[in-house]
Amino acid sequence: MKHWYLLYCKRTEQQRAEQNLKRQGVDCYYPIVTVEKLRRGKYQQVEEPLFPNYVFAYFDPECVQYTSVRSTRGVVDFVRQGAYPVTVDLALIQQLMVLEDSDEQRETLHQGFKPGQRVTVEYGQFAGAEAIFKERDGEKRCILLIKMLNRQTELCVNNTDIKAAH
Incomplete structure (x- = not known):
C-alpha cells in the first residue's frame, strides 16, 4: 500500500533527488514558494523550497525497496522515528498543495507590509x-x-x- 514518506536530502539537491526517484517510479513533492529577496540592492522574486533539504516521497514499500530510495543520488535518508521511516498524513500533503504559493501564504511567510501601512x-x-x-x-x-x-x-x-x- 502506498504511503507518503519524508526524505532528508543533501543541501540544494532536492531536484536531483526528485529526478532520480521519479525514474524509479516514486512520486515526489516539495512545496515551492515565491519570496522577495534583496539581491545587488534590488528586490527580486525568487522561487525556493518551503522546507529546504526535504522531499515528500509517495511509494509502496512492497514495490520499491526502502534501501533503493535511501541510496538514491541526492537523498541522505528517511526522516525516522526510532528505526522506522515516518509516514506523512495524506491530508497534510493535500493542504500543502492547496496553500503552495498562494497570496495568503506569501503574506504570512514574508510580512508583506507596504510603505505607509x-x-x-x-x-x-x-x-x-x-x-x-x-x-x-x-x-x-x-x-x-x-x-x-x-x-x-x-x-x-x-x-x-x-x-x-x-
Missing part, C-alpha cells in the same frame, strides 16, 4: 506602540516611523516583531 510593535522595548511602516531593511528587518517627543523617529526592528494595526 500602520503597524503595531509586538515585542521589544517598544511593545504596544503604533508606528508606520517605512521600508524593508534587508531580509529580516524593517524601518518604522514612530512618534516620540512630538516628532517622527525612525526605528529599525525585526520583521517578526510587528503586526498590522487594526
Whole structure:
C-alpha cells in the first residue's frame, strides 16, 4: 500500500533527488514558494523550497525497496522515528498543495507590509506602540516611523516583531 514518506536530502539537491526517484517510479513533492529577496540592492522574486533539504516521497514499500530510495543520488535518508521511516498524513500533503504559493501564504511567510501601512510593535522595548511602516531593511528587518517627543523617529526592528494595526 502506498504511503507518503519524508526524505532528508543533501543541501540544494532536492531536484536531483526528485529526478532520480521519479525514474524509479516514486512520486515526489516539495512545496515551492515565491519570496522577495534583496539581491545587488534590488528586490527580486525568487522561487525556493518551503522546507529546504526535504522531499515528500509517495511509494509502496512492497514495490520499491526502502534501501533503493535511501541510496538514491541526492537523498541522505528517511526522516525516522526510532528505526522506522515516518509516514506523512495524506491530508497534510493535500493542504500543502492547496496553500503552495498562494497570496495568503506569501503574506504570512514574508510580512508583506507596504510603505505607509500602520503597524503595531509586538515585542521589544517598544511593545504596544503604533508606528508606520517605512521600508524593508534587508531580509529580516524593517524601518518604522514612530512618534516620540512630538516628532517622527525612525526605528529599525525585526520583521517578526510587528503586526498590522487594526
